[in-house]
Amino acid sequence: MKRVLLSVALCMVASASFAQxxxxxxxxxxxxxxxxxxxxxxxxxxxxxxxxxxxxxxxxxxxxxxxxxxxxxxxxxxxxxxxxxxxxxxxxxxxxxxxxxxxxxxxxxxxxPNAKGKVKxxxxxxxxxxxxxxHVYYINGGAYYFDQKDYAKAYDFFEQYLTISDMPMFKGTPTAARDSNFMTVQFYSAVAATQLNDPKKAIAALERAKSTDYRQNDVYQYLCYEYEQAKDSVNLEKTLKEGMEKFPQEKYYLLSLINAYIYSNRSEQAIEYLNAAIQKDPNNAQLYDVMGRVYEGLKDYAKAEEFFTKAYSLDSENADILSNLGRVYYNQGVNKLGEANAITDSQKYQEESAKAKALFEKAMPYFEKVHQLKPDDRDCMTALRGIYYNLNMGDKFDAIEAEMNK
Known part of the structure; x- marks a missing residue:
């Protein structure tokens, strides 16, 4: 009886297997x-x-x-x-x-292997x-989804293309070639990854793309951005330095590295790199302007004024440079006026007040020029209002006040 039941069970299994x-x-x-x-x-x-x-x-x-x-x-x-x-x-x-x-x-x-241990x-x-x-259609599919802004699917298609290229069965065949298609796909897979709000995935794809000679400058800049977003300052600085070595004519890396030093309160390193940059590009107004901001942050106003003035001499129509030079005078004027107000001796008070007014007068033409270039700049208008008030320039004060209240 048991043998009969066992046979029935086997028949049922075989039937199910055959059905599938x-x-x-x-x-x-x-x-x-x-x-x-x-x-x-x-x-x-x-x-x-x-x-x-x-x-x-x-x-x-x-x-x-x-x-x-x-x-x-x-x-x-x-x-x-x-x-x-x-x-x-x-x-x-x-x-x-x-x-x-x-x-x-x-x-x-x-x-x-089969039942006999052989792979057939x-x-x-x-x-x-x-x-x-x-194989090539995975590129088309990735491009299709990229144009649709479906970056997850675009990334998936580009990755499938790369996966097929790396499969052992294709070793030594044109499908595995590290040709222009392969390099292009690696790049766009990385670009798609940067749109996924997944820094880890983006960084992995970009680090891989660094190994191929295709739009490397773009790859490095994307990678720096992702490390910055991930707040990975160690790898950010490492990548910026690599970028400086590989692309010495590209200003992005040096300026970004300097900014990284500035924002992390490493002014000495920032000044060191800025000096090196100025030696290479002595007519670059932006470098002098940044150096001025570093010294301004250190409250070395004499040095800040020196570098802002040099920047201004190279680019007198740059609103940012004009604002920076005006600001370094304006803030000194505010500080000097504060010191004057703390003095009880009338003569000394007058002397210090005169120094404050002289600084406001120095700041005024720069902010007035900025106001011509950028009439809606609220920071500039605020500075001018303070200058006109402290210099008793009632008509100009009323005019700028009216503009601000529009």
Whole structure:
């Protein structure tokens, strides 16, 4: 009796296993040579069940057919494109995006030894041919999603292209070539990653892109931005220094490194790099302006005035430089007036007040010039109001007050 029951159980298992294999074959047959959307829907439903069933989920054919279904739908749309017809791009690229994950699983299972301990792949050749034929279309798919601003999918497609290039089965073939396509895809995969609000992923992609000679200046600048966003000051400074060495003519790295030193209160390092920069580019007004700001932060107003004045002599129409030079005089005037107000001796008070007014008078023409260049600049108008008030220039005070109250 036990033997009979055991036989029945075995028959039931065999029947279930056969049913799943039949479902896989049926799914494969449904999509061969057809563009019928219903056939693809039914085939996907059948193969989904087989991928989840214990009797068929470890069979390489199950996963191969899953990828085959997607490739058939992709090929239908690709054929339209080749014939000059408009393909259904969302359907086309959605199908393409599903092929590789299924084929990777099929390939993994196809390499397992059989009952005799031998590896006899059944699907690897077809997988290799299909992935090789489709390889370039992953670039198109990534570009399609990039244009749609779907950066997650764009990143996924570019990464699939790179994954296929790195698969052992393609070693030594054109699919694995580190050519211009490969370098371009690495770059745009990294760019897409920067749009995902995932600094870790972006940094990994950009660090990888550094290894190829394609738009490296852009890669380094993107990477600096990501390290800054991640508040990784160590790697930020390291990358900025690397960028300075690789692209000595690019001002971005030096100025960014100087800013990093300024914002971290390392004025000595900032001054050191600024001096080096000025030696290389002695007519760069921006460098003198930044040096002036460093000294202003150190409250060395004499030095700040010296460098702001030099910047002004090189670029007298620059509103920022004009504001900085005006500000260094204005703030000294405010400080001097505060000192004067604390003096009880009338004569000394008059002397110190006169010094304060002289500083306000020095600041005035620079802020007036800024006001001409940038009439809506509130900081400039505030400074002018203070200057006119302290110099008893009632008409000008009223005029600037009216402008501010508009």
């Amino acid at each position: 294999k039949k479902a896989v074959s049926q799914a494969e047959s449904l999509v061969k040579g057809t563009a019928d959307a219903n056939a693809f829907t039914e085939a996907r439903s059948l193969i989904k069940g087989a991928m989840e069933n214990a009797e068929s989920k470890d069979d390489p054919k199950t996963w191969y057919v899953a990828g085959f279904i997607e490739d058939q739908q992709f090929s239908n749309e690709k054929t339209k494109q080749v014939l000059g017809q408009q393909p259904n791009e969302p359907v086309m690229y959605d199908a393409l995006g599903h092929i590789l994950p299924y084929f990777q699983k099929a390939y993994e299972l196809d390499q397992k 792949p059944k699907y690897t050749k077809n997988i290799k041919n299909t992935l090789s034929a489709n």
